Amino acid sequence: MSPAPPRSAIRVWLSTIDHKQIGILYMLTALFFFVVGGLEAMAMRAQLSAPNLKFLAPETYDQMFTMHGTTMIFLVVMPALVGFGVYLVPLMVGASDMAFPRLNALGYWVTLGGGVLLYASFLAGGAPDAGWFSYAPLSEKPFSPHAGSDYWALGLLLLSAGSVIAAVNFVVTIATLRAPGMTIRRLPLFVWITLVNSVLILAAMPALNAALVMLLSDRVLAAHFFDPAHGGSPILWQHYFWIFGHPEVYILVLPAFGMISEIIPVFSRKPIFGYGFVAASTLAIAFLSFGVWVHHMFAVALGRVFISVFAAASMLIAVPTGIKVLNWAATLVGGSIRFTTAMLFAVAFLLEFTVGGLSGLAFAVVPIDWQLTDTYFVVAHLHYVAFGGIAFALFAGAYYWFPKITGHLLNEPLGRWNFWMVVIGFNLTFFVQHILGLLGMPRRVYTYPDLPWWAVLNQISTFGAVILGLGALVFVANLFASLAFGARAGNDPWDAWTLEWAAASPPPTDNFEHVPPVRSRRPLWDLKHPEAPDWATRGGG
């Protein structure tokens, strides 16, 4: 039989059902939207660099902050994390692909479709401008007559569908395709966390879908869910959105935790401290995440007793996350630390995320929330956890797994520049925003009066943003330069322990020639250290 004619690269990539290629597609899409979202942020920071500027019209500014938030959450973080998951999970469990390869592809293209639909709004009369959580009645027809909010809702429905598809695939893959010997308790933490996170996605996205359907009914079919004039309830939107929205922030951060849980041990040359605690606390976070959403609504006059219970629950949910941070820190103690760029970002993650967690905990105290809600303190908090936390973990993951994905190492000197510019830029941008919030500067304002300290703090923030943006560009440059000229990486450049490092870099279509035997949580350690395998030690099996 004659060999099939070579297919063009575009045809290959457009029709692929290989999880590695789909993972790359997700990651590249996330990267593209990261640049777009970053430009939206730069536009806002430019507008805010001095009081009473007129660089952006107020209506444009509203579209910027709405699209920036929506893009970063749904078109950058979600696809990036799903991309890493889709790429790594089959490899980490010793499988040759996801359980449903074609479903995997569908999930990607639906996600891309959602992004295109969302951005098509710019061409259709204006992007959505009611904020990334689109409160009613602002988002209803009388106050948002143009189609932007419809594009927002429809785009999000597609993006949400994409997440659900990925989640279904993850659950079935992890449940049924693990290599022999890989019991649930021997799963790499990234995989376990992906499993728990997937169930969380399945439980939380539908709440968003219901809210979106209700909003579209109101807007397009003149229904009255959130329309007070006919007995509807804007508060209902808030409840429904945050019933989704709070678990969503954990959906965003849990896979990042998973990545950190893989990276810190390898560069400390120690297995993770308290595997069971990290695994169990993940379950706790998933469950608790549905019991705290009201803390986004403390200023809505729901009743003292009501919000007190949720305040207590919100403080409690800090505990499992704190347990994780302690476990990661304990892994570092006594370890033989190797500061590769991946490890630099991972350690910085610990510090930045902790700061973000503490500012979040402050919000659990209702009187503090009443002062600081909807100020720049919130903006500072969310960026510390979302950028200092999640994005730093993604940078760490990129530096760690790039060699596996491409066969090249990312350039370390460029990585150092990337790291320091991002860290300095990030902290300059967002630390001062805590102070701005305490001084009373509201969020989502397109300009501000020349009050004492407001101008200089905003200037510092904008200056930091420029450095951050340049640091991000260094990252992008590093990606492409290393692809072209980077040093070749072998299968296992970091001397790591999970199954993906047993495959070639990049892996062939079916991933493994032979899957190594799995008798512990670190199968490659056992292979490389037959004299002292994990499964022979008590507690290491």
Added chain:
Amino acid sequence: MTTRELLLSAWDWEPSVVIGCAALVVVYLVLRGAARKGCPTSFLSGTLLLLFALVSPLDTLGDTYLFSAHVVQHFLLALIIPPLWLLGTPRSLAEAALRQPSLRRIEHVLAQPLAAWTLGVGMMLGWHVPALFNAALASDGLHIFQHVSFLITGTIFWWPVLCPVPERRMAPLQAIGYLFSACVSCSLLGAGLTFMPPGAYPAYLNPDDQLGILKLVRNDWGLDAKTDQQLGGLLMWVPGCFVYLTGILATAARWYGAAGQEA
């Protein structure tokens, strides 16, 4: 009267309850025997809590004035005392009991996860149907039956998770699903009561103020009927969930701890 006076005076030392709890303690200590097995702290705290739930001002308040107080009482009866009892029972005692053919047959049927779950959750949901709850408030006999049923079905519910004979417990992953689904049911009930307009249980709208403390409750404590129902629902919902969550995490922690012994 002031809060302090209320808390000191409103104790109802019902003889049957006091004697019953004392008898439980005596029987426990005797059956535990010289072998000194089991966890007396656990069993005794459970029994002490039972006494507290039934004789303290909690009972007085819950019967007449505050739905939320009544919720706390039922919470103890169904979710706290049975687990403490089970954790405190010595393994040998349970094994000896299960050697009796009649008890073994009963356990065989009731300890099936589906049966135990249905009984536990069903009883919780059933008693909150307004017709039944209000009837129990009106009739002393039915009320006693209600409390006893919470204790018994609570024990049945927790048996597959906390059986004193560990080998008879459910598999850990199953237990997590079992507890999680019960938690969801409890949360739904609690959330429903939180958001429903007040008056689900009309007796609490205008309590019969025999003790003269209605002003204290409504004004000093700030618990009008709406807030009271909300609080009751919230207690079922959030702290209720924490109990199940603790069970889930304890199960997960034990499961992960045992991983080291796997081949």
Added chain:
Amino acid sequence: MRQRARLAMAMFLLSEAVFFFMLIAAFVYFRAASLAVAAANLKLGATAVFTACLLASSFTMWRATVTRIRAWLGGTILLGGVFLVGQGSEYLRLFRQHITISQGLFGTTFFTLTGLHGLHVLVGIALLAILLGLATERRSVAVETIALYWYFVDVVWVAIFAIVYLWTLL
């Protein structure tokens, strides 16, 4: 393969269950304000009939998975179709009374909830029609998996029927 397909469908149905739960919760949330209109305009008898058809279709679906005789699949499609026709006629009757989705809280919650359910029935019928067209043995896993979806859609209708119709009219 069967195990994987069933697990995938179970996970998807989990998310659908949450979705319908949220819509039913919205209906219940606005129930007090919409009760009068609901009680005046919903009819138990006709709805009970097409509800019975939908429940019967679960029986025929089950038979289709057990016997693999295509007639049972056809019967399921037919009964599902009758349900949709029944629902459609109810909608028409309500429209003639000027009860639309924008009528007020009853219209809003009723049409959204039953409309989305009806959409799910329609999708189910489409899937069953595709199965009917496929002639290979491979479809047994597909039939069983889609059967799960069909039972789920039935169960959701039982909940909707109880909460929207029975709770209003009885």
